[in-house]
Amino acid sequence: MIKQKQIAVLCTLDTKSEHGAFVARIIEGRGHAAMLIDIGVLGEPGFAATITRREIAGAAGADLDALAAAKDRGAALKVMAAGAVATVTRLQRDGLLDGIIGLGGGSGTAVASAAMRALPVGFPKVMISTMASTGKAASYVGTRDVVMVNTITDIIGMNPILRSVMANGAAAICGMVEVGWRIESVRNDPQRPTVAITAFGTTTPAAMRCHELLTKAGCETLIFHANGTGGRAMEELVEQGAIDAVLDLTTTELADELCGGFLSAGPLRLQAAGIRGIPQVVLPGALDMVNFTTPDTVPSRYQNRLLHAHSPNTTLMRTTAEENAVLGRWVGGKLARAKRRAVLILPLGGFSIYDRAGGIFYAPGSDQAFMEEAARSLGDRGEIIRIDANINDAVCAEIAAVRLLDMLQPQDVSFVH
Numbered sequence: 001m002i003k004q005k006q007i008a009v010l011c012t013l014d015t016k017s018e019h020g021a022f023v024a025r026i027i028e029g030r031g032h033a034a035m036l037i038d039i040g041v042l043g044e045p046g047f048a049a050t051i052t053r054r055e056i057a058g059a060a061g062a063d064l065d066a067l068a069a070a071k072d073r074g075a076a077l078k079v080m081a082a083g084a085v086a087t088v089t090r091l092q093r094d095g096l097l098d099g100i101i102g103l104g105g106g107s108g109t110a111v112a113s114a115a116m117r118a119l120p121v122g123f124p125k126v127m128i129s130t131m132a133s134t135g136k137a138a139s140y141v142g143t144r145d146v147v148m149v150n151t152i153t154d155i156i157g158m159n160p161i162l163r164s165v166m167a168n169g170a171a172a173i174c175g176m177v178e179v180g181w182r183i184e185s186v187r188n189d190p191q192r193p194t195v196a197i198t199a200f201g202t203t204t205p206a207a208m209r210c211h212e213l214l215t216k217a218g219c220e221t222l223i224f225h226a227n228g229t230g231g232r233a234m235e236e237l238v239e240q241g242a243i244d245a246v247l248d249l250t251t252t253e254l255a256d257e258l259c260g261g262f263l264s265a266g267p268l269r270l271q272a273a274g275i276r277g278i279p280q281v282v283l284p285g286a287l288d289m290v291n292f293t294t295p296d297t298v299p300s301r302y303q304n305r306l307l308h309a310h311s312p313n314t315t316l317m318r319t320t321a322e323e324n325a326v327l328g329r330w331v332g333g334k335l336a337r338a339k340r341r342a343v344l345i346l347p348l349g350g351f352s353i354y355d356r357a358g359g360i361f362y363a364p365g366s367d368q369a370f371m372e373e374a375a376r377s378l379g380d381r382g383e384i385i386r387i388d389a390n391i392n393d394a395v396c397a398e399i400a401a402v403r404l405l406d407m408l409q410p411q412d413v414s415f416v417h
Helices: 017-029 053-059 064-070 073-093 106-119 139-141 161-181 203-216 230-237 254-257 272-276 321-336 364-378 394-407
Strands: 005-009 033-038 099-104 125-129 147-150 193-199 219-224 245-250 280-286 290-291 307-311 313-316 343-348 383-387
Touching: 005 073, 005 161, 005 321, 017 033, 017 099, 017 161, 017 394, 033 053, 033 073, 033 106, 053 245, 064 073, 073 106, 099 161, 106 125, 106 139, 125 161, 139 343, 147 161, 193 203, 193 230, 203 219, 203 245, 203 280, 203 394, 230 272, 245 272, 245 394, 254 290, 254 321, 254 364, 280 307, 280 321, 280 364, 280 394, 321 343, 321 364, 343 364, 343 394, 364 383, 383 394
Parallel strands: 005 033, 005 099, 099 125, 125 147, 193 219, 193 245, 245 280, 280 343, 343 383
Antiparallel strands: 290 313, 307 313
């Protein structure tokens, strides 16, 4: 028999009470408890919530009446999102919550998804939303494992399509909590350290070889696609202590941060491992390129640069020596500030599949500018390994993996401070 689970149902009970009740009935029909959380502000709730809107506003330090009287939609959403975050994180921390499901349009999705993004990776999260098929969906998901369910129709009244969609969403959250799988249940095994590896299409051979070697050595590998969201997710998991070591093979997101590409992970990329003092081996994977989508998305200031159509929706721009010099200072400087001595591997034969002899982005002078500035900025506060090979050559992955495994040994105490 399945043990009863506690599932939070977030919605605005003034406009979505019928829908919230429908989802709650399905959850309860599966033998679980539905905890209705009202995230509305203005209209009268259709029925009593388990956790009222007044309690949600209060959790954010606000008064509901004053919030409603102000009639500032933006401010109200901000307050209710903060209250929802405070409420669900407390419930989860206290062991009183096993899963969360939300339903809503733009406003409801903004508030409910904010609460979901505050919960750990692996915690069950489902968002039934009119925004699931829009370009804004990524902003609701962020770096978390939120399952977005497209409502097809608006969430006004009831219809056969909407009932089917909501029933599927409710069934999904029930299935998730019944499985009960959590990230906490698969880590913290000293005999099987968790290693993050960053990968990209143009560094895939290297990433696959690193994964193979580390897995064979008994590590649990997490491969993060260096597409902006992937890098942020990795940094957050490092901060949370969910990762024991980092093989940062692909640091291309820094090039997008510098040049305004589409895959930036923000200015804090390449810092979490250094702050926590965990082993890290870093390479300049795909720093020879900046990412845009279709050709028309390349800024006019870059129209005369070397561009390459990687796919119909991916346009790559070759970084210059000047840009690589800046990136070198960024990488070297970040690693120099790490609590534990980092290892920087410099592949002299190029940083990607396009950056090798005969490749479209092969430009040794530009790569050299990165390597010189990175070495100068890092100085003697880290280890530098130069390899006469391309980053995707087997020898590069083998040296990177072996060096990281060395750093994971108990006797390795290579700390700067």
